[in-house]
Amino acid sequence: MRLSYPDSIRIIRLPCTGKIDVIHIMEAFEKGADGVYVAGCLEGECHFIKGNLRARKRVEYTKKLLDDIGVGGERLEMYNIAASDGPRFAAVAREMHGKITALGPSPIKKSL
C-alpha cells in the first residue's frame, strides 16, 4: 500500500495490547515522549479475547495518573484498528501527530 505516516512516530511492537502495562507507558513519557497511543485490534476481535479491552482500561488508568502529575492525560490515547486496515492506521498516526503537535512538547521535556 506504501502509505506514509508522520516520521515522529516510533512503533513499539507488542504481541498483544493486553501485554501493555502502566509502567511501559509511564517510562515512555519519562524518556521524553510527547504523546503515546496504543493501537489495538478491534474490540471483540482480540485473539486473546480481552487483551485490547484490558489495554483500554490500563490506558484510562494511566491517563488519570498523567493528569495527576500535570503531564496531561490527553497526551495518551487508545485506538482500535483492524490489523488489515492500513489506511486507518495511517489516518490515526496523522490524527495523533496533529493532536500532540497542537499540545506542544511534554511539560517534562524542557528540563530533560
Next chain:
Amino acid sequence: MIVAERKPIEEIMGFAKNCKKILMVGCNECVTVCYAGGRKEVAILASALKMAFKKDGKGLEVTEVTLERQCDHEYLEEIRNIVDEHDAIVSLACGVGVQFMAEKYLTTPVFPGVNTRFMGVTEESGVWSERCQGCGECILGQTAGICPISRCAKRLLNGPCGGSTNGKCEINKDLDCAWQLIIDRLKALDRLDDYEEIIPIKDWSTERAGGPRKVVREDLKQ
C-alpha cells in the same frame, strides 16, 4: 491479607516536596497481591513522582526497593546501609510496615504511600472486600463461618435487623445482609437450631476498644 490503596499522587508529592533523593520501599506480600504497594506499584509511583518533579524543573532521585515483608525485623534490616543516603522514605506497605520502618530508622522521615483499608479477600480480580476486624474473640464457629462483626453494618450478634430486605442490607442495596448469609448457610448445613441460640454480649475488651493489643508467647520469646 491487608488491603490497601495508593494514596493520591498529590499527597505523596507533598511528602516529598523538599527531597532530592527518596527511598521508595514496596512490600512483597499483602500489598503486592492487592496491587497497591508491590514492585510494580513502586516502579509506577517512582516514575510518576520523578516526572512530576521534572515538570516543575526539579530533580528527584528515587531508589526503588521491594522487601519480602516490612513487618519483620530481618527484612527491614536489609535497607539499613542505604537509608542514610536518602532524605525520606516512602513506604508502600500497610500501616504496620510504615510504622515498623519508622520505629527502626529514627533519623529519616518515613511517609505512607498507601491508605490501609482492611483485612479482606480478593473476591475477583480487581475487587477486594472486608472479612475480619481482628476482634480478638472469633465467633465464626457460631455464625456458620460468616463474620457479623466485619460484614454486618451494625455488628449485630443476633441479627438480622429490620432493615434486611431481599437479602440486602439497608445501608446499601449492593451489600449482602450478613445475617441473611448466616441464616442461608446454617440452613444449608442443616444447623438452623444454632440460630435459635442467643449469642451473649461480646467482650469487646479484646477488640481495639481495649486499647492497643499485644500477643506474647513465652515459649517463643528470647
